[in-house]
Amino acid sequence: MFGPIAETLETERLTLEPLEVGHADEMTEVLGDPELHVFIGGEPATLAELRARYRRLVAGPAPYHQEGWLNWVVRRKDDLLAVGTVQATVTPGAEGPQAAIAWVIGVPFQGRGYAGEAAAALTGWLRDHSVAGLVANIHPENLASAGVARRIGLHPTDQYADDEVVWRG
Numbered sequence: 001m002f003g004p005i006a007e008t009l010e011t012e013r014l015t016l017e018p019l020e021v022g023h024a025d026e027m028t029e030v031l032g033d034p035e036l037h038v039f040i041g042g043e044p045a046t047l048a049e050l051r052a053r054y055r056r057l058v059a060g061p062a063p064y065h066q067e068g069w070l071n072w073v074v075r076r077k078d079d080l081l082a083v084g085t086v087q088a089t090v091t092p093g094a095e096g097p098q099a100a101i102a103w104v105i106g107v108p109f110q111g112r113g114y115a116g117e118a119a120a121a122l123t124g125w126l127r128d129h130s131v132a133g134l135v136a137n138i139h140p141e142n143l144a145s146a147g148v149a150r151r152i153g154l155h156p157t158d159q160y161a162d163d164e165v166v167w168r169g
Contacts, residue, residue, distance in 0.1 A: 003068035003090030003097055004129040009121045013078070014114065016086060016121055019071035021058055024050040026082045027073065030106035039139040040104065067091045074105070074118045083109035086122045088131075096132030103148060110144065116151045123152045137164035 009016035017023075024047060032044040045053065057071050068090040075082050084105035090097050101122060105115045123134060136154055138145045140163075146156070154169035 002066050002092060003099075003131070004070070004126075005068075006070045006072060009072065009125055010077075011117050011121045013076060014083075014117055014121070015075045015077055016072035016118060017075060019054060019057055019073055019085070021051060021054045023073045023082070024054045027054075027085070030082050030084060030109075031104065033107040035107050036104070039142040039145070072118075072122070074103075074114060076114075083114050084118065086118045088122060088126060090126075090131060093133060096130060098133040098135065099126050099131045100135050100137075101126075102136060103145070115144070115148045119148050119152050134169045136167045137161045138167055139164050 006018035008018065028045065028047045028050050031050070034044060037043055057069055060069050061067050070088040070090065072086050073082050074084040074086060084103065086101070086103045088099040088101045090099045092098075101119070103115045103119045103122075105118075126134065134152075134154060136145075136149055138149055138156075146167075149156075149167045149169075152169065154167040157166045157168055159166040
């Protein structure tokens with residue numbers, strides 16, 4: 001694996017826990033609203049599908065890949081309820097490690113600033129671990145995610161990855 005190892009992160013209202021396969025049980029409901037997939041694509045995963053995905057993510061990439069997979073479940077501190085996920089794929093870069101980042105907050109928890117708070121914790125932690133550049137791919141109509149990207153210092157580029165705008169910072 002390349003790059004840092006995920007550790008628990010804390011913000012004022014949130015705890016970001018390194019992903020475990022067992023998180024699939026509660027995350028199936030958090031990520032299960034079809035409305036959540038309007039911008040990110042696909043459809044809600046079944047419990048079996050999410051467990052299989054988390055098993056692959058926790059195992060990480062094959063040893064010969066020059067990348068690290070970092071994934072966290074975002075949990076509210078006050079009631080320990082899971083509200084979403086954040087992730088980073090760290091790769092080597094000419095000017096230091098780079099990270100492709102993403103955040104997903106369940107529909108019932110959106111509009112409360114959780115995505116921005118979790119993404120800020122993630123990017124701060126990545127910078128503390130010498131990650132030099134950040135990139136996120138955001139659907140051009142996903143104004144909420146564009147706002148999160150701006151909050152953490154990313155800027156839209158004229159590049160696209162599939163149908164998403166590439167943001168860098």
